[in-house]
Amino acid sequence: MQNFLMIVRVTKFFILLSIVFSIVSCLSSPTKFGTKTEIFDKKDSLKSVAKIKEIKALDYSDFKPGKFKDDKAEVNYRLLKPKNLDKTKKYPLILVFHGSGAIGTNNTSQMGVLSKMWLSPENRGKYPTYVLSPQFPVRSSNYHLDESRKVKVSESNEHLDLVLKSLDSLIIKENIDPNRIYVMGFSMGGATTSNAISKRPDLFAAAINVSGISQFDQIKELQKMPIWIVHGSLDTDNFPQSNFKFYEEMKDQGNVFLWEYKDKYHNNILSSELIEEVPKFLFKQKKNNLSI
Numbered sequence: 001m002q003n004f005l006m007i008v009r010v011t012k013f014f015i016l017l018s019i020v021f022s023i024v025s026c027l028s029s030p031t032k033f034g035t036k037t038e039i040f041d042k043k044d045s046l047k048s049v050a051k052i053k054e055i056k057a058l059d060y061s062d063f064k065p066g067k068f069k070d071d072k073a074e075v076n077y078r079l080l081k082p083k084n085l086d087k088t089k090k091y092p093l094i095l096v097f098h099g100s101g102a103i104g105t106n107n108t109s110q111m112g113v114l115s116k117m118w119l120s121p122e123n124r125g126k127y128p129t130y131v132l133s134p135q136f137p138v139r140s141s142n143y144h145l146d147e148s149r150k151v152k153v154s155e156s157n158e159h160l161d162l163v164l165k166s167l168d169s170l171i172i173k174e175n176i177d178p179n180r181i182y183v184m185g186f187s188m189g190g191a192t193t194s195n196a197i198s199k200r201p202d203l204f205a206a207a208i209n210v211s212g213i214s215q216f217d218q219i220k221e222l223q224k225m226p227i228w229i230v231h232g233s234l235d236t237d238n239f240p241q242s243n244f245k246f247y248e249e250m251k252d253q254g255n256v257f258l259w260e261y262k263d264k265y266h267n268n269i270l271s272s273e274l275i276e277e278v279p280k281f282l283f284k285q286k287k288n289n290l291s292i
Helices: 002-028 046-056 113-119 121-126 158-173 188-199 241-250 272-282
Strands: 036-039 064-069 074-080 091-097 130-135 141-146 151-156 176-186 206-210 226-232 255-261
Touching: 046 113, 046 272, 064 158, 074 113, 074 158, 091 113, 091 158, 091 188, 113 121, 113 130, 113 176, 113 272, 130 158, 141 188, 151 158, 151 188, 151 241, 158 176, 158 188, 176 188, 176 272, 188 206, 206 272, 226 241, 226 272, 241 255
Parallel strands: 036 255, 091 130, 091 176, 176 206, 206 226, 226 255
Antiparallel strands: 064 074, 074 130, 141 151
16 A cells, blocks of 8 residues: 555656646747747736836837838838948848727827837847838728638738838838848737738748737748747637637648737737747748748
């Protein structure tokens, strides 16, 4: 009987040790392709609240205003150039898409956390880059039910077409490295990120979809692109099933990974650890040269 109890205790110990090891391994490599990281983070932790507040307070006057225009659409934008730009060098460009709450024409509302984070002294010094933040006058992405997948999917319009076409011209005009074009966005902007890489998989070196709705019809064309999906399990604005389904379809054949915040909703998804990891992830990526 004593031997049996000893075996049970030893077995329980090794099971517990295995669980701890798995958790540690997951946390130590949270951006590994083909993996899902479940994150239990206190809602609006003090560190995250302070970080987001600090970013929101940053002066964005270095983002210079402009406008893209063709015979079908107009889109205002703001463009940040690298600090101490050296015209003999080429720099990355990060395209940032806003959520539906920033729809308009004032060319200011789109300046949210994912745009202004690049203004922090640390990021300005360590990650010199162009940042393009367009403001859509209407929804840039709309959703409908995919009957076969049983999830919502997204599709874009002529305003995104204009931005992508104008980006081609901007790359030629500015000191932009065409092999380091990144795209990211939150909510509707996350969906627009999925639309952008689906329309132009040749253009982007990496993408980050935060709380968006995925596009699936070009999924085979995206297998080589590094894609990071972030979503809260408790999101009731953009239910996470679409992004989760995209991850499940891509995890074994593509270069995708998922951060699932188990205790976060829609509008509190941005955390200090996410803000810190974004530049590290993006700046490792170069078209046709995967790194994680």
